[in-house]
Every structure is written in C-alpha cells, then in structure tokens.
Amino acid sequence: MAGRAAEALRAWGAAGPEEGRGMPVPAVCLAPALLVMAVFALALGALLRYSLFEFIPGSLRTGGITARNFRQLAAPQYLRAIWDTILLSLATTILTLLASYPVAYALARGRRGGLRSLLLVLTLAPFFTGAIVRTYAWILVLGNSGFLNTLLVRAGLRETPYQMLFTPQGVLVGLVHFSMPVMVLILGAGISHIDPTVERAAASLGANPIRTFLRVTLPLSLPGVISACVVVFAWTFSAFPTPELLGGGRVKMIANVVKDLALDSFNWPGGAAFAALALGTTFALVAGFARLIQRLQPAGHR
Amino acid sequence: MSPGWSLGRRAGHLAVAGLVAFMTLPTLVVVAASFNASAILSFPPAGYSLRWYANALTYPQFQRAALNSLLVTTAAAVLALPLGTAAVLALERGRIPARGLWAAALLSPLLIPGVVSGLGLLILGAGLGILQSRWILIFAHVVMIVPFVIRSLWVSVANLDPDLERAAASLGAGPWRVFCRVTLPLLRPGVFAALLFAVIISLNEFVVSLFISTRVTEILPVAMFTYVVNYTDPTIAALSALFIAGTFASITLADRLLDMGSVFQIARAGGGTEV
C-alpha cells in the first residue's frame, strides 16, 4: 500500500498548479476516530434500551418492556424539576446574554493589546478551573455566613443574612457565571467579524451610540447572538454541578434527577428515561436552530 | 464624533469593569477563604493559616485521585491527539463521501449532556464488566477530547499551503516523510492548542467521570465533589486556590505563546484577518 501511495503522491507532486488540494490522505485515517464514536454510540444505545425496560428495585437487571419509566416523568416532583429546568435555562440565557454582550464587545473592539489579553484571560480562566472549583466558590460567596452576607450585615443593610444559597436565585447566579465565558467567546467572535467601518460610517452620519448599536451592531451580530443563546440554553438545560451543589437538594434540574435515580437509587431505567428527555431536548434545540439559520440566511450570504 | 460617544464609552467601560468583577469575585473569595484559620468561615478571616493547604496536599484520597487524573489525562491525550489529527486530515483531504455527516458524528459529544454520556457509559461498562478498571474512564475522556482536537485543528489543516507539501513530494519524499517533515510541523500551533484543550478539558471533567468512577479509580474533580458533600471545612478552598493558580499560569503562558484570541477566532480589532 505504501508503494501505491508513494506513486500517487509523486504523481500529485508532479501535477500542475491548478491542483488545489493538499497531499491526499487515505480515507482509512478516519477509521479509528469513527470506531471510538461507534462504541460511544453503543453506550447511548444501551441507555435508550434501558429506558424502555422495567426497573427491578435492588438489582441492575431489568424486567420486560414497559412505558412506565417515561410515564414516571409526569409525576409531580419530576414535572416540577422539568419546569424548573426550562425556567432556569431561559432565565440564564437571557441574563447571560445581557451580561456577556458588553464584555464580548470590549474583547472584540478593544484596542489596547495588553488590556485585551487581560480580559481574555479573566474570561477564560473560570472556564478552565473546572465545575467543582467554580461552584464551591459560589457557596462561599452566597452562603449565610459567606462573603456577600457578611458585607450586607456589616454594612448594616440587613439584620439577618439573606438566604441566597439553596434557592433558585442562587442557582441562577451560578449558572449565569458558568455560562458567561462561553457566550462571551461566541459573541466576541461574531462581533469581531463585523466590519468596524460600518459602525464608523453610522457615527459620522450623526447617529448616537445607542442608535448605532440598535440599528447597526446588534442586527449584524444577530447570528452570533442566536448561536450563543442556543448553545447556552442547551448547555444549561443539562447543567449538573451547579444545581447539585448550589441547590442543596432543594432546587433540582433534570440532570440532578438523572443522578438521583441512577446513582442513589440505582434505578437505571428511570434515570435513562430522564436522560433520554435531556438528550431529545438538546437535539431538538440544535436541529431547530440549524433549520432557523438555514431559513434566515439566503443562499450565498455570509 | 458627538459627545454622546465619550459618555457611551465611559458607561461601557464601567459596565465591563463591573461584569469582570462579577466574573472574578468567586475566585478571590475562594483564595481568601483558603487561608482561614478555623473550620468555620468568616469574612474577613478571623485568623490565617496554611493548614488547609497541608490537609489538601496530604489527604490520601486526593493524592490517589490526583495520580488517577494524571494517568487518565495523559492516556486520553496520547490517544485522542493522533486519532483526531488523522480524522481531520482524512475529512479535509481524503475523498470521503458524506463528510458533513462524519464530522457531525465526531463533534457530537459536545452536544450530548454529560449525564447522558455518563449513564450510557455506566450501563455499557457494567455490561462489559470493565467498571473496575481505568480504561472506561480513559475511553470516556477520549470521547470528550476528540471534538476539541478536531475543532482546534480544522482551521489549521484547512489553511495548510498545499504547495509546500507538493514541493516535498515532487522532490521524491514518500507520503509518511512528507507528513512528518512538512505537514506536522506546519500544524504545530493547532496541535499545541489541541493539546492544551485536551489536558484542560480532561483534568476538569467531572459529570461523566462521576458516573463511571469507583473509589479506586476516581479522578480529582470527583474526589473533590465527594469531599464537599461530606465535609464542611475549607480544604476544598485550598485545593481550589491551587487549581486556580495553575490555570492562570497555564492560560497566561498559552496566551503568550499562542495568541489565544486567534485560537477562539476572535479577530483583532483595527482590521486585518490575522486569524
């Protein structure tokens, strides 16, 4: 095979400058990666299969085919978790967008290289310190004897600590903080590709900053905004460490229910049903978004 | 430019400063708490001590978990990098039908919720009887890393100048030689970015690993989670501070060497497409 490849390579090397592609690569190089993904797909298949079979308490074996795992989704405490997940994901997406846009703008348009690097590092660093570190840090900030409450009580603004931990609001703050780096990066990439001369043209025509933003920058950055929002929503929908640690058992999202069922009660079929729900929702979101993008962009327009 | 702009600019700077403060506040609080002398937290700390650092570094379960993290991350990176590089080259250069489909399949772990992957791998692992070994963890990490490797390398591969390879080939170099001496060195920035991503993603991977770890194989984030759930002292604050210091150092280093902005495709202001 090496002989044939070498021949092909020499032929390609001798070809004229019209040949645009790089050195040909045998298709078999794709195989190892695809093999890994195939095994991973097997795992997902195993999960979906389990969701359709009956749970036998105290055992990992399953009974016969049943729809009970999915019917269980409608139980009050689980419906509550699903609803909370939807609400929290929506709220997180909106708040993260509001918080990230200015930072993304500064990152994309910032002129001083040193400051821009600093901003990038500060944005990325939380992203790279891992979920446990970041969530634990919020426990320290939001707790009743944590940083914020100590400040509030000392400043005399409150007599007793304000309960932030183990509440949906506390979880929301953690989720926004968690999502900001991702949204800043996606938005930043989008904004940076907007030609600044368009903004300058608007300014020179007399538009104030707000007008320029609303009429020029925002619309041009819309694809990036939508993309970022879909990513953050989908990601938050399946969030686990933040509600697990900041929710303290009182605020549960879908991922926490999966963990409770699968790892605490060993109800793998039940957990699998919820996992299937999370997976289905994510795929629906992404597929819907892809279709939206296709519709919004007339052919050839970038 | 009208005066509205300088006011707008001022307001913008203030907003950004506030938001950056929001992003960094938890980090500062954690570092402050890690030096707290007593197990009961207070701000400002009632006394200062390094005992939690000592505790974090000598806690046997953390030591074992750190070793596990090192092993799993190294193995996963060593496996995922060649795998991902080969895949990108094949997709970009090979004559493969339905390229978009394969690319989507390889990038799909990014979309799949952690609990889904975790439970699926747990069920598969239980079925295959491999839950007690580290290989299932390594496999899971490879699956998580490959999409990042592919994304990091794609742009670099697409931007390779074919003339350089062609020149080597026309001079009689065999395909493997062209790859090793010409293509790979040209891909170096992309590979480095891919490696950086791989290591960071793997070291911090928590959700999937939570499902498939055992007491013996658990990696550091899982061990930290178990600790937070069982103890109420600031040991995790100390460990977190160490993590944060390490992360800051490596990100700053990477930015110096790599220009992280281009890695994330944030074009420089003032025009130019130096991506």
Added chain:
Amino acid sequence: MIAQRRSIPMLAAALLLAALGPRAWAAEPLVVSTWGGNWKDTIERVVAKPFTQKTGIPVEFEVGGTLDRLAKARVAKGQPLVDITLTTSHVGRLYISDGLFQKLDMAKLPNARALHKEALRSDAHIGVWAYVYTIVYRTDQVKDEIARWADLWEAKYARKIGMPDFDPSHIITVSALLEGGNERDWQKGQERLKRLKPNIAAFFSTDAQSQDLMKTGEAPIQVMLSVNGFHLQEQGLPVKLVTPKDVGGIVGIDTMAVMTGTKKAEAAYQFINLALSQEIQEQLVQGLKAGPFHTKATVPAKLRGQPGIFTTPQEWKERGYIMDDEVRARTLPAWKEWFNATIVAK
C-alpha cells in the same frame, strides 16, 4: 526521531501499568462502608490505624449516606464491594432481610462477651456505639433555654428549626409520644407534627448540611445527632445539647456487620473484634462523644451524663427512648412517604 521511537513503547508500558492500577503491587485492603466526614475520620484514626499496625492489612473506606449504601449493597449482592458495613441498627435489619449480612461467628468475636446486652441487635449485626437524636441549639442565637421537646412548638421559634429529611423517625416518634402514642400508633402524633410546620426553617439531607445550617445560623435549633452536636462544639461553635425532660433523646445504635460473600472474613472479624475491645471503645467515646457498649469502658468525668453517653442500663432507659428496631425498619417507608408529602412539601 530516534528518541521518539523509543519513547513510544515506554509510554505504552506506562499506560498498561496504569490500567492495572495499584492493585498490582499492594496488599488487598479491607474495605469498610461507613458515613463520611467526622465518622470516617474517627474510625480511621481509632480503629483502622491500630488494625493496620497489628495485621499489616490496609483499610479503605466507602462513604455515603445510610440508605444510599444499602442501595449499593443490594446491587452488588453476592459479590460485595465492601467487607464490613457500619449502619444504623434498624437499617441493618433491612440488610439482613435481603441476605446481605452473614451470621456472625461469635467465637471469632471474644470481646463481644463483655458488652451490654443492648449491643446484640441480632445474630448478624452488633452494636458498636450509641448516641441520641436530640435538640441541639445555638446559645448565642437562641436566648431562652430549651428544656423539653414540647418547647419546639412555641411560636417564638418560627422558622428556626432544622431536621433531617432522610429519616423522620425521631420527630414522628416524639410527636406520637407527646400525644400518648408511640412508634407503633404513630398516627396519634400526626396533627401535632403538622402544627410544627411553621417553625421549620430547613431540612437537611446529610450530616454536612446539618452542620452547615448550624454554622451559618440558618437553622439554629435542630433535631440533631448528639455526635454531630459535640463535633460542632469542638470546632468552637457555641451549641448546647439538651436531654429533654418530657421524652428523652431518641436513641440510635450504630452497628457493624460482615458482608455475605466477602473474601476477607478473617480480617473483617479481627477488625470488628478490635472495635469492641475496651481500649478502642474508650477511644471511640472520646473521639466521637458517643456511648460505649463495653461494660468496662470508662467514660471521662466531663462526658458522663452528657446526651447520648450512657454507661449503665438504667441511664439508657431513663434518659433515652429506644425505639423498636423491627417496627422502625418496617414502618420507615410509610413514615418517609407521609413526612415528605405532608411536612416537607410546601
């Protein structure tokens, strides 16, 4: 280039070694299933360390909540992942009815002969220490003295009380006892317990959460395990543990048992026997501030008479209420269901 070629087999070898794990070169450890935090630390220090010194066998711990560990054990039945389980006496019955504990060979536990008879919970699990669930409160945040269970119902304690949501047996039994019932006809206390709802600030699912709620002051009065209360005192928190005058504290007994199918039964028996020896029992008392079962274990003067630390059978009867294990194990699911639906739910 040459260096690269050599390093690849070395890397492969390293990976293979890694996958095999430390099992390849260390002795098989004895695995003990127990609660985490302070509990694991104390057992490690007081029992596991001397055990390893004597026998050379390392000890490792599998930590988790009471019922979580039961779920895990059920799933691993026949091929246990742990060798010894520490669990509460009544949950031990659930293990037994699932065939998860082996019948104890008392010949291998000579130290068991010197225990109070309350220690012999069944032929498969044996008591190792005792405590009470009682009222624990912060003296710096609650100015009045709380002396009886009935005091908890007073209006001035609105939104101040914390209690466990994983095991409501204690408060349900107390409510029943205050209404002339007991754990068997617990329905007598239902209305009374409903009246307590406005006073409840929070529920905790773990020991760590309970201690956090106390430390932050979110729930400065709690139905808490005496050992955890003492642990907070050690950490410098100003809390007081009450021996309520109307009904004593609800006694809890933690037991040890050997798992069915374990391959390290010999080592397991040695471990348990060590934990039941007089010297270790005395150290457990000092370390946990729990009550010993060894008849000759001396309790230091400052601990004598403290909640949960009983030294004579009389003390047990007078100052604590011992629930029937069988009834407790049997009724727990019903209690949990009613409690979650009526008291925990908003």
